Amino acid sequence: MTTLLGRVPAWHRPMMWTAGLMAGMTVVSLAGLALDDRVLLGAPIWLKPLKFAISIAVYCVTWAWLLTLLRRGQRLAAGVSTAIAVIVVVEYAIIVLQVVRGRASHFNAATAFDAALFAIMGVSIAALWTGTLVLTILLLRTEIADPAARWAIRLGAVVSLAGIGLGALMVGPTEEQSRSLRDGTFEGLIGAHSVGVADGGPGMPLTGWSTTGGDLRIPHFVGMHALQVLPLFALLLTVLARRFARLESGVVRARLVAVAGFGYAGVVALVTWQALRGQPLIRPDAWTSLALAGLVVAVAAGASWALAASRDRVEAGVS
Incomplete structure (x- = not known):
């Protein structure tokens, strides 16, 4: 810690x-x-x-x-x-x-x-x-001496940077706005956070994320906060290592953090893809659900791989 x-x-x-x-x-x-x-x-x-x-x-x-x-x-x-x-x-x-x-x-x-x-x-x-x-x-x-902290901070920083950059998806004019600019009916807005519906429609409590269309604020938010989530996850593993022998190895914790980091990046990619297709977060279609299931299986497999390796084998095989 x-x-x-x-x-x-x-x-x-x-x-x-x-x-x-x-x-x-x-x-x-x-x-x-x-x-x-x-x-x-x-x-x-x-x-x-x-x-x-x-x-x-x-x-x-x-x-x-x-x-x-x-x-x-x-x-x-x-x-x-x-x-x-x-x-x-x-x-x-x-x-x-x-x-x-x-x-x-x-x-x-x-x-x-x-x-x-x-x-x-x-x-x-x-x-x-x-x-x-x-x-x-x-x-x-x-x-950074501790490998779990090193992976958490570095992956968190990179994913967070990508999340900030995803905000650029909101600033371009929508098709309707481009059409209004061409035909002289411009109403003063250029850009939007909603996809497939107009901004200001029904939204989720607190966040306001659209419940009727895609919302580009979701990947922006999720991506940005990797910088907090992943280091906190590494800290949680360090605390749990006091009670669970499998987590005593720094390399095992580092592997778990790496799996979590790449899984988190996968979530950012998934919600970006979902939003760009005009799909509400709470109403995923079959393709989104299938992709999510695949991501969950991949993360579970990665976690099992990290935990299954014996401490001696991990210590000897990874520097």
Whole structure:
């Protein structure tokens, strides 16, 4: 556990300040949900600031911790992380500004001002992805003694980077929007998170993910949070190793984490494929169900392979 958590002499302050700001904005957003009954695109208007505040806080705390693991490139990582903190604050400020104005923040090009704000958000997301890429590369080059922690952090960082990148699937105009641009009936929105249905339709509780069509927010969300899920899984294995002899071997735990990581990547790919076909998460068709079953079997087989190997054989066969 000590190796996984690492020594934390000083977590990156701008990241932690940003996380603290987002914690405060979580409270503000909850108050907004309670006191402001406005609805935008079928959802309470303060729901988006709430979700973004929580997501940004988790992102910043996670990277503030990961930066303590770096043994080289600390100065570069600190500068990039400070820039990321500024970027996410700017993006969040635009979201809140648009909520106060009663306007959509994403995909909104109805007026020159709305379009300018969304353009700034687009640039900020690209910069966020690039900064995260730099941090991920530095993290991949970092030596981490515990093999399970090493696999968890590296796979989590790569899958998370892919998850952030999947947000780009939402920004292009839909067929209907392209048609409206051609025939002069443009209504001000370019891009959408729903596939096969219009944004703002029936959605799942809390998340708001579409229950009638595909929703590209799902792979974006699932992918991004690999950076938290996989290290927590490695930490869980370390705790369980105190009670289960099969988990005492670091190599066995590393194999289980690797299986979990590739299985998680498979889930991201699956929900992306499902969303792009205009299919709700809660209503998979036969092909999606078959693919999910195949993924479950593959992960189960991988886990059995990792656990079945004797400790001596694993220790001797894998460095």
